[in-house]
Amino acid sequence: MVLGSYKTAICARAADQDILAKSQDGGIVTQLFAFALEEGIIDGAVVAGPGDEPFKPEPIVATTRAELLEARGTRYTICPNMSMIKEATRSYGLDKVGIVGTPCQIQALRKAQLYPVGMRSVPDKIALALGIFCMENFPYQGLEAMVEDLCNVKMESAVKMDIGKGKFSVYTERGAVSQIPLKLTHKFEQGGCHVCLDYVANLADVSTGSVGTPDGWSTVFVRTKVGEDVWGKAIEAGYFETKDIADVKPGLDLVTKLANEKISKNQKTIEERAAFKNLRNPYL
Amino acid sequence: MGLLSYLKEIFTGKQETPEGPKAPGAPAAKPAATAAPEKVKVAEAAEAKPVQTPADVKVEQKPEEKIMEEKPVADKITIGHVHMSGCTGCLVSLADNYEGLFTLLDNYADLVYCLTLADVRDIPKMDVALVEGSVCINDPHSVEDIKKTRENATIVVALGACAAYGNITRFARGGQWNQPQHESYLPIGDLIDVDLYLPACPPSKESIRNVAVMAYLLLKGTDEQKELAAAYLKPLMDLAARGTEACGCDLIYDVINQGLCMGCGTCAAACPVRAIDIVYGKPQIDRDLCIKCGACYTQCPRSFFNFDVINQFEAISEAIDAAMGKGGE
Ligand code: SF4
Ligand code: SF4
Ligand code: SF4
Numbered sequence: 001m002v003l004g005s006y007k008t009a010i011c012a013r014a015a016d017q018d019i020l021a022k023s024q025d026g027g028i029v030t031q032l033f034a035f036a037l038e039e040g041i042i043d044g045a046v047v048a049g050p051g052d053e054p055f056k057p058e059p060i061v062a063t064t065r066a067e068l069l070e071a072r073g074t075r076y077t078i079c080p081n082m083s084m085i086k087e088a089t090r091s092y093g094l095d096k097v098g099i100v101g102t103p104c105q106i107q108a109l110r111k112a113q114l115y116p117v118g119m120r121s122v123p124d125k126i127a128l129a130l131g132i133f134c135m136e137n138f139p140y141q142g143l144e145a146m147v148e149d150l151c152n153v154k155m156e157s158a159v160k161m162d163i164g165k166g167k168f169s170v171y172t173e174r175g176a177v178s179q180i181p182l183k184l185t186h187k188f189e190q191g192g193c194h195v196c197l198d199y200v201a202n203l204a205d206v207s208t209g210s211v212g213t214p215d216g217w218s219t220v221f222v223r224t225k226v227g228e229d230v231w232g233k234a235i236e237a238g239y240f241e242t243k244d245i246a247d248v249k250p251g252l253d254l255v256t257k258l259a260n261e262k263i264s265k266n267q268k269t270i271e272e273r274a275a276f277k278n279l280r281n282p283y284l
Numbered sequence: 285m286g287l288l289s290y291l292k293e294i295f296t297g298k299q300e301t302p303e304g305p306k307a308p309g310a311p312a313a314k315p316a317a318t319a320a321p322e323k324v325k326v327a328e329a330a331e332a333k334p335v336q337t338p339a340d341v342k343v344e345q346k347p348e349e350k351i352m353e354e355k356p357v358a359d360k361i362t363i364g365h366v367h368m369s370g371c372t373g374c375l376v377s378l379a380d381n382y383e384g385l386f387t388l389l390d391n392y393a394d395l396v397y398c399l400t401l402a403d404v405r406d407i408p409k410m411d412v413a414l415v416e417g418s419v420c421i422n423d424p425h426s427v428e429d430i431k432k433t434r435e436n437a438t439i440v441v442a443l444g445a446c447a448a449y450g451n452i453t454r455f456a457r458g459g460q461w462n463q464p465q466h467e468s469y470l471p472i473g474d475l476i477d478v479d480l481y482l483p484a485c486p487p488s489k490e491s492i493r494n495v496a497v498m499a500y501l502l503l504k505g506t507d508e509q510k511e512l513a514a515a516y517l518k519p520l521m522d523l524a525a526r527g528t529e530a531c532g533c534d535l536i537y538d539v540i541n542q543g544l545c546m547g548c549g550t551c552a553a554a555c556p557v558r559a560i561d562i563v564y565g566k567p568q569i570d571r572d573l574c575i576k577c578g579a580c581y582t583q584c585p586r587s588f589f590n591f592d593v594i595n596q597f598e599a600i601s602e603a604i605d606a607a608m609g610k611g612g613e
Contacts, residue, residue, distance in 0.1 A: 078547035081548070081549060082548045082549040082552075083548075083549025083553050084549070084553065085550075086553040086554070101548075102548075105549075110594050111583070111594055112550060112553075112583060113597060113601060114494065114594055114597055114600060114601070115494070115519070115520075116491045116494070117487045117488060117491045117583060118483075118484040118553070118554030118555065118582065118583045119488055119553065120489065121488070122490075122553075123488075137546065137547075139547070141564065190545075190565065191543040192543065192544050203597060224598050279543075280542050282585075282586045
């Protein structure tokens, strides 16, 4: 199953206009963490906060709604959220930690829970793991080259970046949009993504992404008992607007199609690597 | 609820669960063939079937097997803690499980040897030896003891980085004199065959707990539990086979140079001495700080990632919690 196991799939967006305002799509991650924080389900969450360069996120442990709001929006570069996971439990002393991550980061999290050799006080304190869909990712310098060299936009003047409909788009503060075909961005992808076999964060409690639902909405998979519990409570409390995923276009068919594309492409890379004597397969 | 019935319920109840990308080449097959399990004395285990099971056999057979937990005491495994040249931090980490330690000792394991906690002088026969510390080869007693450990234990675990890699006994920092000579301290794998590594300085209490529960299942469980435990333990066996040296550089050689790093930052979190920063999406290692504990590489999701085990994280975590008398639904 390329979409992983899940209990329900929903089309949703945050009910809170503040959150929705600067979020990438449906504001699911920010809204769900904000709810979990209010309810005491988590004491804080590792999220991608603002860094010292434009569009270069740094992981932070957010313990307030304001800090969560700071972290809205997608930046198409790596934010090493897992690097803060032990910091959250040991230095911040949190007992119930939330974390958001790409599929690979959620994989790292689950491995850290089952094989926690260097993860003292982490495994039992993960209260909510949110995953975001991910096709591939760019190192910061790669992103910089795409934006500045190919799109001709200064990093400082970009306000939003977006991938969709086969294009990479950069929006500037003066309202201009600069687009390049996604094809041109492939060479800037980080190599580690090419062996990645997870598109929709199969191991998260709840995973979400824009693919499959109309603009301004997000696709949400609720996967685990933990996820089901939190999601159920948030819906009950009116934190999300939802639609039946079967009624929206393009729907799960597109998610499945893209997941299949990613997995078969990368599976092929793994097979090709096997032809070289010394290239490891991490999944063996 | 007992661990076995709980696990059984979980792993036999959901035949349709396995999903997600299945790792090519079925990892569960091999571990049974390594040194450990074939020396298992199955006499007292309920069924005398060899541990070896084909990897792709689905976990689904007869729900009515022997319920062993009715007499848990008789079916405990025996564990010893063998203290070589280490700082006792690994033992403290084990003890850090608090009530969990008692649960382990009440239900699953007898501590038959432990100079710190049990009054036994000679290394007895045991199922699992947890060896802490490297071996000072200038001390004939230590050399004797490690050999005896190998002879008497079915499974030898290098508990912690000193036993596995030498760690601080070879790479202590701070300009102190090396007394006696640091070149005398060998990882146990340089003297004997080691079945399983649990690296890091110290390995977390939770990791020791998980391995103890899995060792119990490997030796005393039903066929399907043995299969799960073997699959779980395999990467740690592979680490033992990988060699007796570790370094933050392993990330460079075996992850980054392999084109596998994706910048998740897990290695930085795992490092006990904060020798790793993630700089522009890759780990940057301060080699002067590195104590060669192996935590970063072990913890990296691109060193090993066994889908067949980790995809079941929810069920396994629940089962371990239940085994330790925690949580529940
Ligand atoms: S494609 Fe995979 S490896 Fe790359 S960032 Fe996304 S989830 Fe991680
Ligand atoms: S844990 Fe592994 S994949 Fe993640 S940043 Fe470190 S070396 Fe890279
Ligand atoms: S870099 Fe840190 S975690 Fe890695 S081996 Fe060195 S001390 Fe251990």
